[in-house]
Amino acid sequence: MVKLRSQAWFDDPDDPDMTALYLERYLNFGLTRAELQSGRPIIGIAQTGSDLAPCNRHHLALAERVKAGIRDGGGIPLEFPCHPIQETGKRPTAALDRNLAYLSLVEVLYGYPLDGVVLTTGCDKTTPALLMGAATVNIPAIVLSGGPMLDGHYKGRLAGSGTIIWESRRRLAAGEIDYEEFMRIAAASAPSVGHCNTMGTALSMNCLAEALGMSLPNCASIPAPYRERGQMAYDTGLRIVHMVHEDLTPLKVMTKPAFENAIMVASALGASTNCPPHLIAIARHAGVDLSLDDWQRVGHPLPLLVNCQPAGAYLGEAFHRAGGVPAVMRELLDAGLLHGEPVGVSGRSMAEVLAPIEVADRDVIRSFDAPLMPEAGMLVLRGNLFDTGVMKTSVISKEFHARYLSNPEDPDAFEGRAIVFEGPEDYHARINDPALAIDEYCVLFIRGCGPVGYPGSAEVVNMQPPDELIRRGVTALPCIGDGRQSGTSASPSILNASPEAAVGGGLALLRTGDRVRFDLRQRRVDVLLPEEELAARRAALKPFVPKNQTPWQQLYRERVGQLSDGACLDFSTSYQDVAHTAGLP
Ligand code: FES
Ligand code: MG
Numbered sequence: 229m230v231k232l233r234s235q236a237w238f239d240d241p242d243d244p245d246m247t248a249l250y251l252e253r254y255l256n257f258g259l260t261r262a263e264l265q266s267g268r269p270i271i272g273i274a275q276t277g278s279d280l281a282p283c284n285r286h287h288l289a290l291a292e293r294v295k296a297g298i299r300d301g302g303g304i305p306l307e308f309p310c311h312p313i314q315e316t317g318k319r320p321t322a323a324l325d326r327n328l329a330y331l332s333l334v335e336v337l338y339g340y341p342l343d344g345v346v347l348t349t350g351c352d353k354t355t356p357a358l359l360m361g362a363a364t365v366n367i368p369a370i371v372l373s374g375g376p377m378l379d380g381h382y383k384g385r386l387a388g389s390g391t392i393i394w395e396s397r398r399r400l401a402a403g404e405i406d407y408e409e410f411m412r413i414a415a416a417s418a419p420s421v422g423h424c425n426t427m428g429t430a431l432s433m434n435c436l437a438e439a440l441g442m443s444l445p446n447c448a449s450i451p452a453p454y455r456e457r458g459q460m461a462y463d464t465g466l467r468i469v470h471m472v473h474e475d476l477t478p479l480k481v482m483t484k485p486a487f488e489n490a491i492m493v494a495s496a497l498g499a500s501t502n503c504p505p506h507l508i509a510i511a512r513h514a515g516v517d518l519s520l521d522d523w524q525r526v527g528h529p530l531p532l533l534v535n536c537q538p539a540g541a542y543l544g545e546a547f548h549r550a551g552g553v554p555a556v557m558r559e560l561l562d563a564g565l566l567h568g569e570p571v572g573v574s575g576r577s578m579a580e581v582l583a584p585i586e587v588a589d590r591d592v593i594r595s596f597d598a599p600l601m602p603e604a605g606m607l608v609l610r611g612n613l614f615d616t617g618v619m620k621t622s623v624i625s626k627e628f629h630a631r632y633l634s635n636p637e638d639p640d641a642f643e644g645r646a647i648v649f650e651g652p653e654d655y656h657a658r659i660n661d662p663a664l665a666i667d668e669y670c671v672l673f674i675r676g677c678g679p680v681g682y683p684g685s686a687e688v689v690n691m692q693p694p695d696e697l698i699r700r701g702v703t704a705l706p707c708i709g710d711g712r713q714s715g716t717s718a719s720p721s722i723l724n725a726s727p728e729a730a731v732g733g734g735l736a737l738l739r740t741g742d743r744v745r746f747d748l749r750q751r752r753v754d755v756l757l758p759e760e761e762l763a764a765r766r767a768a769l770k771p772f773v774p775k776n777q778t779p780w781q782q783l784y785r786e787r788v789g790q791l792s793d794g795a796c797l798d799f800s801t802s803y804q805d806v807a808h809t810a811g812l813p
Contacts, residue, residue, distance in 0.1 A: 232472070233367070233807065234270040237341035250341065263304055269343040269472040271298045271465070273307040274333060274361075276354045277374070281312040283351030283423040283430065286374050286452045290461040294346055294372060297465020303344075303472070305465070308336060315352045315429070320777075323712070324684030326353040326360075326509075327788065327797050328780055333361030338806055342367060344472040346464055347442075350374035350422075352429035352715070355437055356506035360796075362442075362478045363514040366805040368471040369478050370573045371443035372464045373434040375452035376544030377422035387417040388537040389424035390716025394690065398703055401695040422452030425544040427536040429715035432499035433506055438553045439493035440510075441481045441572025445581050449552030451545055471573060479805060482514045485567035488526050489557070489578065492565055495530035495605030496556050498539030498622040500715025501723055504606060509794030512801045520616050520792055524608040524751075531599030532622045533559055535592050538718035539622040540600060542592050550592035551585065558585040563596040609746070611753040612762065613734040614725035616792040617708070619748070623718040628704055631668065633748065641747035642706065644671040646755070648740045651676040652688040660694050664740070668702045671744050675735045677711025678728025679788045679795045680774065683781050685728075686711045690719035706746065708753060710735050712791070722746065722753060726792035730772040737765040 237250040251264060264270075273294055277287035295305040311329040315322045337345060347358040349371050362369035380387035396413050399405045405413070423430035434448040444463055450456045487507065494503050504523050511518035533556055536542050551558075560566035561582050568579030587593045594600055604622040611617075624633070632642040647670050649655040655674055658664065666672075672693075677686040689709035693702055707713075707721040710728035727733035734755075738744075743756040755762075776782040787797045 232267065232269055232343045234341035234343050235267070238264040259304070269303040269469050270341055271303045271305050271468050271472070272337065272340070272342040272345040273305055274310050274336075274345055274347050274358055275307050276310045276312070276348045276350065276358070278309065278312050280317065281314045281351060281354075283314060284348065284354055284374050286421040287348040287350065287372075290348070290372065290374065290458065293458045293461035294465040297462040297467075298469055301466040301469030303469035306342070310354075310358070313351060313353045313357060321682060321684035321686050322353050323679070323795070324781065324784060326357045327784065327795070327800070329353070329357035330360045331797070331800070333358060334364050334803070334806070337361060337365040337367055344368035344468045346468055347371045348374065349434055349437060350430060352433065352502065355430070355433035356510055359437060359442060359510045360513045363482060363510060364800070364803055365807045366477045366479050367807045368468060368476055369442070370464055370468045370471060371434075371437045371447065372461055373437070373443060373448050373450075375422050375450045375454070375457050376425040376431050377418060378420040378451055378453060379425055379543040379545045380417035380419050382413050382416040386537070386541070386543055387413060388426040388543050388716070389417050390428050390714050391426050391537045391718065392417045394714075394717050394719075398692060398698055401692065402698050420453050424716060426538060426716045427497055427499060427534065427547075428538075429500040429502040431544060432494065432497060432503050432715055435497055435553050436490040436494060436499065436503060436507060439490040439557060440486045441570055441578065442478070444574055445554050445572075446552050449544060449548035451548060467573065470575070474575065476573065476575060479514055481570070481572055482510065482516065483570060484516050484518070486570040487511050487516055487518050488522065489567050489570060491523055491527040492530055492560050493553065493556055495527045496533040496560060498532045498534060498536065498604065498620070501606070501618055501620045502712055502715050504618055505724060505791045505794050509796050512794055512796055513804070515804045520608045520618070523606050523618075527605035528607055528621075529603055530565070530605045531596065532601040532604035533594045533596065533599050535594065535600055538716055546589065546592045550589035551587050554582055554585040555587045555593050558582045559587070559593070559596045607748060607751060609722055609751045609753050613738060613753055613755055614710070615727065617722045617725040617753060619720060619722045621720070624720040625704070625718070628720055632706055640749040641745065643743060643745045643756070644669045644706065646671055646673055646738055646740060646742045646744045648673045648675065648738050649691070651682065652686060655688070655691055659691070660696070666694050666697065666705075668697065668705065671706045671708060671746070673735065673738055674707070674709035674711060675729035675738070677709055678726070678730055679791060680785050681728050681730035681772065682711060683774070683785050685791060685795065687714045689713040689721040689723040690717040708746075724791040726790035728790065730774075731790070732769065736769055737762055
């Protein structure tokens with residue numbers, strides 16, 4: 229029997245004074261001394277739901293089922309709030325808050341009498357923030373996803389979160405719909421509790437948490453209102469108590485092979501472009517060496533198997549009914565790619581978990597031999613404007629390919645005129661300016677949108693062409709930037725360019741009118757200028773002076789790294805396994 233860390237608070241025979249002080253206040257809402265000194269594991273429920281965080285709000289109700297599971301497993305539940313992170317509600321960016329929620333969770337898990345924790349995940353950054361915290365502290369931890377909303381519908385068509393917004397803003401610009409209809413479509417895409425129902429960042433990251441082995445099998449895809457979601461909450465509560473007895477900690481689950489499995493699953497899902505930075509951040513806090521090179525090596529060659537928006541047609545309900553993450557992993561295992569040996573929070577190896585799994589709908593989850601698209605993983609590019617940028621190849625449309633990537637003399641490459649915007653405000657102010665003379669031979673650039681620049685890094689690289697071009701049928705231009713884009717966007721942008729312009733990255737040197745070339749086969753993006761010209765521009769570059777609106781923005785900007793390295797706080801990754809190495813003060 230493992231000695232419980234909570235006993236150091238509630239039952240330390242060598243220190244009756246402190247035991248008395250710790251005990252008495254936790255009795256004041258009805259817990260008994262017998263419970264707290266019973267030697268039963270005390271399980272935290274890291275609650276990310278609130279009225280400010282609607283994507284995760286459903287967890288407030290699910291926590292009751294988690295508590296029932298914990299009690300039936302022989303544990304004692306203690307629910308506590310996490311810093312809210314609502315992707316669609318937080319200014320200037322929700323990304324700014326991921327590391328703040330992480331820091332806060334580390335402090336709670338380290339400093340309070342908890343033997344294990346249930347991580348309630350959902351909206352985009354809540355999943356990485358909580359996994360990063362659990363990795364740093366390394367007490368037994370299990371993910372409970374909140375699940376996607378039900379599928380949205382509008383006028384007989386599926387209306388997927390985010391994806392329908394990007395489509396509708398184009399239709400608004402083209403004059404096909406008005407403001408009122410735009411708002412009706414937006415509301416139709418959010419028909420119930422839960423997080424985004426597309427394969428955006430939320431569903432992608434919850435799927436990757438499952439692929440890592442950090443949730444029970446099948447947890448990620450169950451739509452939030454389904455009865456299975458409440459049952460999964462109960463099973464998760466039950467399981468965490470046993471994990472404490474088994475001392476099954478995050479660092480035993482989140483190994484390098486487990487991360488490679490997650491990357492493979494990301495390719496098969498057509499996962500969000502936010503997954504590389506988040507997964508790299510989780511790995512760094514787990515002390516696992518993971519980089520964009522791993523994404524290129526392990527992820528890029530893999531095919532797209534899952535037919536979900538934005539890369540495909542369906543939404544979360546169909547994905548769940550087709551078998552969800554286990555069905556996708558089974559395809560990859562049968563193809564001889566997935567690592568079968570990693571042990572997840574279920575206590576079983578992936579191979580054991582996947583043995584009975586079958587795909588239930590082949591239109592939604594394709595077989596490895598008949599995929600939706602071959603070589604569909606993230607492409608990692610380099611060049612004289614940045615050291616790394618990422619492109620989601622699974623969303624390259626036929627039209628985009630025909631216009632920009634099918635010149636027989638120069639296949640997979642394109643040369644165009646750069647149009648440079650200094651952040652999203654500048655983009656909105658000038659995109660329709662006739663003086664820019666934007667045509668289909670232009671490449672739109674946006675800078676000042678990385679972790680330091682915006683701060684947090686803004687989801688703005690999927691820039692819409694000028695209204696005039698849209699009316700002529702040009703619905704997408706090549707876009708490149710040091711910010712991110714929504715995981716629900718089908719734009720084949722080159723994004724997350726690192727280092728960002730604000731810290732002197734090459735994008736800072738670019739000017740409107742420059743000729744630029746991207747070559748997907750060579751995996752390069754370059755401005756076609758001589759080295760001397762670039763050096764002269766660099767010498768004339770003025771340093772970026774951030775205007776911080778809050779104290780956290782200042783601290784964040786002073787210590788955050790680049791998206792290529794997961795945008796972690798530089799000092800935080802040196803703290804590892806703190807529940808075991810640091811000891812109690
Ligand atoms: Fe929260 Fe998409 S906005 S999950
Ligand atoms: Mg987003």
